[in-house]
Amino acid sequence: MSASVTxxxxxxxxxxxxHGHGKPGIMxxxxxxxxxxxxxxxxxxxxxxxxxxxxxxxxxxxxxAFPGHSIPVFGHLLPSSIVNDEGAIMPSxxxxxxxxxxxxxxxxxxxxLLIGVFGNFLIPLKIGAGDMAFPALNELSYWLFALSGxxxxxxxxxxxxxxxxxxxxxxxxxxxxxxxxxxxxxxxWCTALFINGLSSLTGxxxxxxxxxxxxxxxxxxxxxxxxxWAIFLTAIxxxxxxxxxxxxxxxxxxxxxLGTSFYRPSGAGQPLLWQHLFWFFGHPEVYILILPxxxxxxxxxxxxxxxxxxxxxxxxxxxxxxxxxGFIVWGHHMYVSGMNxxxxxxxxxxxxxIAVPSAIKTFNWMGTLWRGSIHYxxxxxxxxxxxxxxxxxxxxxxxxxxxxxDLFVHHTYFIVAHFHYVLFGGxxxxxxxxxxxxxxxxxxxxxxxxxxxxHFWMTFVFFNLTFFPMHNLGLGGMMRRIADPTVYDxxxxxxxxxxxxxxxxxxxxxxxxPFVVNLLISLRKAPDAPANPWxxxxxxxxxxxxxxxxxxxxxxxxxxxxxEYSVPGLAKDFLPQNExxxxxxxxxxx
Amino acid sequence: MKYLSFRRxxxxxxxxxxxxxxxxxxxxxxxxxxxxxxxxLPPCVTTVGEQIDGLIKIIFWLCAVIFVLTQSTxxxxxxxxRRRPGVPAHYSHGNNTLEVIWTTAPTLVFLALAIYxxxxxxxxxxxxxxxxxxxxxxxxxxxxxxxxxxVSGKLAPIDIRKIGPENRFGTxxxxxxxxxxxxxxxxxxxxxxxxxxxxxARDVIHSFYVPEFRLYQDCxxxxxIGWVWFQATRTGEFQLACNQLCGxxxxxxxxxxxxxxxxxxxxxLVPRQQKNxxxxxxxxxxxxxxxxxxxxxxxxxxxxxxxL
Numbered sequence: 001m002s003a004s005v006t007x008x009x010x011x012x013x014x015x016x017x018x019h020g021h022g023k024p025g026i027m028x029x030x031x032x033x034x035x036x037x038x039x040x041x042x043x044x045x046x047x048x049x050x051x052x053x054x055x056x057x058x059x060x061x062x063x064x065a066f067p068g069h070s071i072p073v074f075g076h077l078l079p080s081s082i083v084n085d086e087g088a089i090m091p092s093x094x095x096x097x098x099x100x101x102x103x104x105x106x107x108x109x110x111x112x113l114l115i116g117v118f119g120n121f122l123i124p125l126k127i128g129a130g131d132m133a134f135p136a137l138n139e140l141s142y143w144l145f146a147l148s149g150x151x152x153x154x155x156x157x158x159x160x161x162x163x164x165x166x167x168x169x170x171x172x173x174x175x176x177x178x179x180x181x182x183x184x185x186x187x188x189w190c191t192a193l194f195i196n197g198l199s200s201l202t203g204x205x206x207x208x209x210x211x212x213x214x215x216x217x218x219x220x221x222x223x224x225x226x227x228x229w230a231i232f233l234t235a236i237x238x239x240x241x242x243x244x245x246x247x248x249x250x251x252x253x254x255x256x257x258l259g260t261s262f263y264r265p266s267g268a269g270q271p272l273l274w275q276h277l278f279w280f281f282g283h284p285e286v287y288i289l290i291l292p293x294x295x296x297x298x299x300x301x302x303x304x305x306x307x308x309x310x311x312x313x314x315x316x317x318x319x320x321x322x323x324x325x326g327f328i329v330w331g332h333h334m335y336v337s338g339m340n341x342x343x344x345x346x347x348x349x350x351x352x353x354i355a356v357p358s359a360i361k362t363f364n365w366m367g368t369l370w371r372g373s374i375h376y377x378x379x380x381x382x383x384x385x386x387x388x389x390x391x392x393x394x395x396x397x398x399x400x401x402x403x404x405x406d407l408f409v410h411h412t413y414f415i416v417a418h419f420h421y422v423l424f425g426g427x428x429x430x431x432x433x434x435x436x437x438x439x440x441x442x443x444x445x446x447x448x449x450x451x452x453x454x455h456f457w458m459t460f461v462f463f464n465l466t467f468f469p470m471h472n473l474g475l476g477g478m479m480r481r482i483a484d485p486t487v488y489d490x491x492x493x494x495x496x497x498x499x500x501x502x503x504x505x506x507x508x509x510x511x512x513x514p515f516v517v518n519l520l521i522s523l524r525k526a527p528d529a530p531a532n533p534w535x536x537x538x539x540x541x542x543x544x545x546x547x548x549x550x551x552x553x554x555x556x557x558x559x560x561x562x563x564e565y566s567v568p569g570l571a572k573d574f575l576p577q578n579e580x581x582x583x584x585x586x587x588x589x590x
Numbered sequence: 591m592k593y594l595s596f597r598r599x600x601x602x603x604x605x606x607x608x609x610x611x612x613x614x615x616x617x618x619x620x621x622x623x624x625x626x627x628x629x630x631l632p633p634c635v636t637t638v639g640e641q642i643d644g645l646i647k648i649i650f651w652l653c654a655v656i657f658v659l660t661q662s663t664x665x666x667x668x669x670x671x672r673r674r675p676g677v678p679a680h681y682s683h684g685n686n687t688l689e690v691i692w693t694t695a696p697t698l699v700f701l702a703l704a705i706y707x708x709x710x711x712x713x714x715x716x717x718x719x720x721x722x723x724x725x726x727x728x729x730x731x732x733x734x735x736x737x738x739x740x741v742s743g744k745l746a747p748i749d750i751r752k753i754g755p756e757n758r759f760g761t762x763x764x765x766x767x768x769x770x771x772x773x774x775x776x777x778x779x780x781x782x783x784x785x786x787x788x789x790x791a792r793d794v795i796h797s798f799y800v801p802e803f804r805l806y807q808d809c810x811x812x813x814x815i816g817w818v819w820f821q822a823t824r825t826g827e828f829q830l831a832c833n834q835l836c837g838x839x840x841x842x843x844x845x846x847x848x849x850x851x852x853x854x855x856x857x858x859l860v861p862r863q864q865k866n867x868x869x870x871x872x873x874x875x876x877x878x879x880x881x882x883x884x885x886x887x888x889x890x891x892x893x894x895x896x897x898l
Contacts, residue, residue, distance in 0.1 A: 092838040166835045172811060173794040173836060179731065180837065265812025266751075271795055272810065305671070311684035336797075338810040341715050341817065345708040352700035359696040360689070362660065367688070369667045371680035376672065384668060391660055395653040398700075402649060402707035404642045404714060408804040411797070411833045472629045477801025479833045482841040488829055490801060494628050566679040573678065590683035 033135035034549045035120045041142050042116030053104035056097045058509045063089040065502035067484040081161035094483035095164030102167030113431045114292040119231040125540035126225045128216025130550045133209040144199035152192035155185040163189045171263030171274035175255035183256050190249040197246040204235035218558035225538050225562040230295025233323045241284035248277035279330035287326040293430030297383045303536045304380035305372030308563040311364040312590045318357035325354040335406045351401040378452035382433030389425025414474025420467045440529035444545030451518040458511035465504030469497045537576045561590045632801045636820040639804030641710050718819035722786035729796035729809045732839030740770025741867040772862040776846040780855035781822045789815040799833035822849040
């Protein structure tokens with residue numbers, strides 16, 4: 001089947017694309033069923049949201065370091081629901097920033113970048129398919145995503161403004177208008193997540209079907225590159241977790257607008273029901289955000305150290321274990337929520353166990369570098385930093401996993417430090433690595449190396465300056481989600497640490513400038529990238545720019561696993577997946 | 591104007607930054623001093639907290655060792671195995687013995703941690719001792735009310751369904767114990783005696799958080815959380831903080847806590863109990879919150895306990 005799809009769609013679309021003869025019209029970029037263009041649509045949208053969500057974070061950091069002081073220059077540009085007349089953030093506005101920063105970064109930046117961009121771009125190219133199994137559904141997935149973004153941002157302009165209940169939207173604060181004062185904004189927030197969920201589900205269905213049915217001849221499951229494995233498993237997690245969030249969000253809409261009381265105790269509802277539903281989605285979500293990052297990093301480390309991935313199968317099984325265990329640890333968000341205490345103890349055991357596959361992956365990444373020949377490129381720098389930052393984020397997780405320690409550090413800046421080390425130091429670093437690594441394939445152009453290195457060092461230094469002191473703030477007892485820490489006597493002397501974090505955050509904000517400038521100036525020049533700039537083995541690098549709709553003129557045949565680097569006895573140090581090993585060379589089983 | 595070279599501009603900016611650091615670090619001198627440094631834990635004043643601090647120390651040193659070992663090995667690899675001409679990478683797909691070792695070892699360490707942690711968790715949450723002082727804590731947007739037993743030594747029974755803006759604690763106005771209850775805006779507790787908290791929320795979820803007590807517990811509307819108890823080890827003044835985002839005024843939802851000697855505590859509580867007992871004597875008692883409320887039916891369940 002896969003062969004015929006490739007050939008047919010290639011013929012049909014090659015003809016179709018030739019009609020324009022010259023510059024493609026605007027509709028070419030807006031409605032296009034080519035998975036590569038859809039990936040670009042996701043990329044542009046997500047970078048846009050990254051700038052918005054990041055700016056919110058810097059605004060929050062300003063308020064925490066200098067509470068009540070007006071924000072220089074930008075203060076008056078913010079909506080009046082967030083800042084007062086002097087341009088300083090109000091407590092209610094701070095809550096809105098907390099909520100929208102989290103929501104935007106999780107649902108509109110990290111997920112679309114990891115899954116929308118790299119899932120779309122890499123899956124068909126890496127498995128030797130012509131496109132996704134359902135190309136039109138794929139484009140629908142993007143437009144559902146775009147619609148959900150519009151609905152989410154619209155909440156800023158409705159009466160009452162955007163919700164300020166946190167990205168976790170705990171009921172009954174979120175589900176009773178009298179408590180949150182923003183029933184319209186909260187309803188739009190829930191609606192946006194519902195639509196966003198539909199986008200994720202349509203995408204996930206596509207990825208799973210494509211991976212199962214459209215692999216090129218010889219591409220067995222255990223010959224698939226690790227990014228494909230990671231996104232395939234992520235898609236399964238999405239299918240299982242997203243509907244729970246959608247249902248829970250729908251119940252909030254009912255509670256707010258139709259007078260039901262699923263979460264309101266005075267109507268015999270249960271506030272903890274929301275937390276159970278939300279975290280049943282929310283914890284797999286954590287792994288939805290890190291599994292693709294792990295897959296992308298594994299490949300970039302392997303290519304740039306010119307070595308096969310150490311323990312390929314262990315890597316795959318570790319990801320499968322994470323995917324499974326990810327569904328039975330949600331209660332560790334709820335040790336102190338009023339949930340049964342013995343249940344907390346049980347969740348603490350499963351939480352400790354889920355640290356094991358992450359440890360396995362870390363050791364295997366180190367094994368991949370061991371006795372390698374490490375090429376320090378910009379994507380490699382980000383991938384190397386990913387492993388180091390992920391170790392820090394993993395270790396700080398052990399504190400919270402322990403039930404008694406959670407009694408102290410729950411909802412403090414310690415947890416803020418922890419998940420930013422995993423989501424920024426982890427997912428975002430992997431995203432930056434992947435954007436630089438596949439930029440030549442996506443655009444046919446090399447990025448500017450100098451700007452890339454400036455971006456890396458600024459991000460690395462300012463990231464740690466921003467988030468490392470947060471461990472100390474948390475252990476010092478500073479609560480998260482408070483607009484002004486100086487109202488507490490015991491937190492006032494921690495203020496210098498808050499200032500340090502804020503300096504870091506401003507630097508981190510500035511670090512995005514070389515990134516965006518790099519993307520823009522590189523796109524403006526003529527295509528100059530060779531087909532395989534990194535001497536990589538996987539199938540996408542066998543195609544030269546521009547890759548037509550339908551991808552492979554002839555469906556490739558795959559002869560071996562994905563990471564055959566530095567095979568002894570070969571003239572070049574890599575053996576592409578579609579090249580047979582010469583008779584005198586024996587490949588090690590992986 | 592004298593021309594400044596790029597290098598001199600950079601060095602001036604750097605020096606300004608370096609000189610600014612002590613200024614920034616000196617600013618807390620205006621606020622009250624904490625006994626420890628700003629990088630560590632706040633003082634610990636409960637017996638529960640001592641156990642938690644012990645566990646934090648164990649996990650900290652474990653993490654510190656793992657951190658130093660993995661990161662130093664990693665950095666060594668990054669330098670040692672950088673690309674050098676003529677040195678090809680080693681061809682290897684992995685090693686199953688190593689996989690087994692680095693799967694088993696972390697599993698054992700993490701399970702041991704989980705088991706040890708849960709033993710402390712169980713110990714912390716064993717039933718409160720008989721001699722505990724019982725305090726009812728009622729949280730609302732955006733503040734705290736505390737309720738102490740009156741002269742009879744018993745708290746008035748409550749009905750969780752009646753808690754609301756009109757009836758802060760859900761007590762029965764008909765019950766003579768209700769008027770005896772001592773209500774306060776600050777949490778005053780004796781040092782050395784176990785304190786048993788009954789946590790309530792009137793509207794949304796709040797949380798009882800005191801960093802110096804090493805104690806966090808959500809207060810859930812519609813429920814009594816009755817498993818929190820602790821024993822203070824020294825006197826002092828602290829602040830109770832809400833640590834669960836609860837609305838616009840969340841950041842400032844705090845209440846004073848005073849840990850005092852048993853003697854001082856009696857000096858604080860007894861006059862209040864006697865005052866309430868005095869007003870409770872007349873034939874027609876008028877509890878402040880009850881006057882407007884319609885006559886409630888006799889309550890059959892004194893304390894509603896819900897578990898999930």
